[in-house]
Amino acid sequence: MADVKSDIEIARAARKKPILEIGEKLGIPPEHLLPYGHDKAKVSAEFIAAQKDRRNGKLILVTAINPTPAGEGKTTTTVGLGDGLNRIGKKAIVCIREASLGPCFGVKGGAAGGGYAQVVPMEDMNLHFTGDFHAITAAHNLLSALLDNHIYWGNEQNIDIRRIAWRRVMDMNDRALRQIVCSLGGVANGYPRETGFDITVASEVMAILCLARDLKDLERRLGNIIVGYRRDKSPVFARDIKADGAMTVLLKDAMQPNLVQTLENNPAFVHGGPFANIAHGCNSVIATTTALKLADYVVTEAGFGADLGAEKFFDIKCRKAGLKPDAAVIVATVRAMKMNGGVKKDDLNREDIEAVRKGCANLGRHVQNVKKFGVPVVVAINHFTSDTEAEIRAVKDYVATLGAEAILCRHWAEGSAGIEALARKVVELADSGLSQFSPLYPDDMPLFQKIETIAKDIYHAGEVIADKTVRDQLRVWEEQGYGRLPVCMAKTQYSFSTDPNLRGAPSGHTVPVREVRLSAGAGFVVVITGEIMTMPGLPKVPSSERIFLNEDGQIEGLS
Known part of the structure; x- marks a missing residue:
């Protein structure tokens, strides 16, 4: 294994094509591309x-089982399937x-x-990229500053000031900023109050940018943000303090999707x-809907396991954007099946067919859940070199009992050549017309009942308290007119329950x-369960300790 490249x-050895050539493949004229480098x-x-009047292509969602420390490779499979x-x-x-x-x-x-299933430039994508997250951070904190300034x-x-609902954000894990007191230091600095920071990816501005259809819709949604409440408990909106225009200006470029390429020079929107x-x-909705106009097949992903990412993709994004997915891929690994079956991480390289069978319950739950939305499913087994034929067969046999197919994929090691079988199956499903997509719950269901529906139908919970x-x-x-909004569950990604240590199903x-x-601007209600944090902390040994510039000025340690 010594010759395996990181x-x-x-990514550094990739033979990238000029981005104008990638745009040309999609029929995008050079004057409609704003290059950030080459x-x-x-x-x-x-x-x-x-x-807007062009016909849509087929939409394929890639989701996964609950993630384990062994890693499932959902983004890797998404990219590999696009290449395939x-x-x-x-x-x-x-x-x-x-x-x-x-x-x-x-x-x-x-x-x-x-x-060999990556989007490049990898270093830029994982760092500042085109500055979208910085723009979102700035727009969010501009509203924070305008709010305190207004007071x-x-x-x-x-x-x-006891009912201010708008916090601040930064794009970093920093537990010290979860709860703070601001405006200390005397009269000139305002009115002291308790507040805090969330991570930028939890910002409502991020959600708004990802759900807005265009700049006009973006400004409307930004204006609908509730920043706090008056003494009579009536809401105060961002538009009430005249923040929506300036926030839109900061987000003007960030609203435009970013075009890059895979290692095999195929187009990718990263936004x-x-x-x-x-x-x-x-x-973003704008990236997905644009891609659907430019391609016959669009492969997108939803974060973490299907209990979170896929449910929100279906119930929030598809509902809001009028999207109808044609097929879904659930990514799983033999290693993760063994972990869900009780095997410790250090023992994953040993064959254990019984643990694989036992751990398949988690995969089965996700397959059944996605089917509840009326979308046909195929399972992608993301191959690891330690997988044995008997273990792979155990997963395939189990998935067959669910009325679905599991296909072994070697895209990590072989690129598109290793995922052809999955690509053909996805085309078969997407073109079959079998998708009868519908969200899990109707708009007019009461909010608490929506929470219970997700908890019981997707998490298989007994009750919500x-x-x-x-x-x-x-x-x-509901009385204020927000009862028709979908709910966005904030929950641990590691389990169907709110206990991250409760594996399986x-x-x-x-x-x-x-x-x-x-x-109110994004158009959903966030429901925070268990011990979930909207500002994560760093681990005892953060990845940053392994990231540095080598003697040639190249970045090392990113993964």
Whole structure:
């Protein structure tokens, strides 16, 4: 194994084509590409608007089982499948999210794929890229500054400073900033109050950018952000303090999707990046809908396991954007089946067919859940060299009992050549007309019932518990006209339950709702369960300790 190259070594050796050539493959004229160097560009709003009457291609969602420390390779499979579709002669585009600096320097790593199924330039994608996240951070914190400034200069809107709902954000994991007191130091600095920071990917501005259809829709949604409440408990919106125009200006370029390429020079849109455990976990609507106009097949992903990413993709993104997915791929690994079957990480390289069979319950739950949305499913077994034929057969046999097929994929090691079988199966499913997509719950269902529906139908929970204050808050929002909004569950990604250590396919557990937040601009209610944090912390040994510039000035340690 000594000759196996690292992801960054493979990415660095890529033979990239000029980004104008990649745009040309999609029919995007050079004047409608705003290049950031030679290998990435933004697509103009004018070009996107001109495509609205074109026929849509087929939409394929890539999701996964609950992630384990062994790694499932969902983004790697998304990229590999895009390359595989192009390899078999289909015009396909990959749509994925941008990477957050917090997890990049923390524990999760980057978001560009891996092995020979990557999007490049990998270093740029995992760091500052085209500056979208910085623009979102700036727009969010501009609203924070304008809010405090409004109160300082007389508080014309009569905002109750005890009921300010808008925090600040930064794109880094920093537990010290979760709860802070601001405006200390005397009269000149304003009114001291308790507040805090969330990570940028949890910002409502991020969600808004990822759900907005165009700049006009973006400005409308930004204006609808609730920043706080008056003493009579009536909401104060961002438009009330005249913040929406300036925020839109900051986000003007960030709204344009980023075009890059895979290692095999196929087009990829990389745009937006809300987390799936604390936000809605999908790339931007504008990138996906644009790709659907330019390709016959669009492969996109939803973050973490299907209990989070796929549910939110279906119930929030597809509902809001009018999208109808044609097929879904659930990524699993033999190693993860063994972990779910009780095998410790250090023992994963030993064959254990019984543990694989036992651990398949987690995969089975996800397959059944996705089918509840009416979308046909195929399982992608992301191959590891330690997998044995008997273990692979055990997964395939189990999936067959669910009325689905599991296909072994070697894209990490072989690129598109290793995923041809999956690409052909996806085309078969997407072209079959079998998809009868519908969201899990209707718009007019009461908010708490929506929470219960997700908890019971997707998590297989026995009950949802919430304090009277939470239930009362949901009723107030319903009275204010927000009852038709979908709910966005903030939950651990590691389990169907709210206990990250409860593996497999637990049933009958309790889902405690700790807090609810109204994202009126994005158009959903965030439901915070268990111990989930909207500002993550760094681990004891963060990935940043392994990231450095080598003697040639090249970045090492990114993954």
